[in-house]
Amino acid sequence: MLDPRFSLLEKKFKNIENIVLFGSGKGGVGKSIISSATSYILSERGYDVAYIDLDFHGPAGQSLFPVDIQFKGGKEGLELPTSNGVRVISVGYFLGDNPFPLSGRDKIDLLADFFSILSLGELDFTIIDLPPGMGDELTFTQRILKEKISIAMVTTNSELSLNVVERLIKYAKTEGLRLLGIIVNMADLFKRYGLKQIEEKLQVDILGKVSYYPKLEEFKTIKDKLENIHEFRKEIENIVGGILKKLNY
């Protein structure tokens, strides 16, 4: 049995480089906020950027990047609409407020559908917001996009989160995934270790840190969060700088 979606998928991503996954060991560490903010800042710097939300059970893309136009389909597939300069896609745009139960088998099917139908065009960066852990979303993406991808890992500065992200780092190293580094979120909230200590403990570079900003909750879109909380923006800009440096830009 052969699945023709895989050759479509390979073709779609043939000319797409710089695919950066944002992963984490635990949930709730701020992957969506940091990955969407990174996408926004990259776009502001003049790059063509796509933000792909692969967190099917807890999609956030539709809130962080609102789209007020109807989605369009064409000969090349489903077109990614632009929200605040970033081309975006998330199942959240299509589900309304319905829950989305999905078995493992169905998830692989959805991933194959999702990647083979997207009309990507020309892109400088593709940012993929993963759900936590090492599920199909990570392993499937890695299997199909292979050496095109690199990964940034988000953790809080808590013992639990650091221990779990350590497993993900081991996975990345074993699988030969290009590891850009660690982003420590809410760094001033759980002061378990200093950044240097984390770097030594995990044996991975720190890409940057983000402090805890309760005010982030007051703004819905990533544009509003970045435009209204200047310190947060500055920290994301540092992270973007770190990512660009790692990718030789």
Next chain:
Amino acid sequence: MHEWSIAEGIVTTLLESFKGKKILEVEIKVGELRDLNVEVLGEALKILSIGTSLEGSKFNIIVSKAVFKCLNCREEWSMKKALEILNQMLGTEKYVVEEGELEPPIHFIPSLITGLQRCPRCGRIDIDVESGKELEISKIYLS
């Protein structure tokens, strides 16, 4: 719209998987959920095969009916009913525009249907698509 793109995927897969071999017949299973026009798909396969080792091969396309099943009460329902349920759950505001027509998102991402169904008998949302999602090259006959 999809048919040409899917046909391209099928032809590329066959040419890459059976390099240097002559394929006499290919069986392709297409689920009802894929929403593909079988005639257009067949025509696209024929045209895209011209000038390749697939030229003259027979393409046998089999469509499987969609069957949805509730994992709680075992109720089963068809594609027609599934589309009614989808419209009740979602409305048309989430539809996608294609060539001036409004299409449900499952036209592009069929696997989304799993999350957009509710059992018409017991109302639960833990459902399974027993068949109808297939898109596979299921049999190959070589010379």
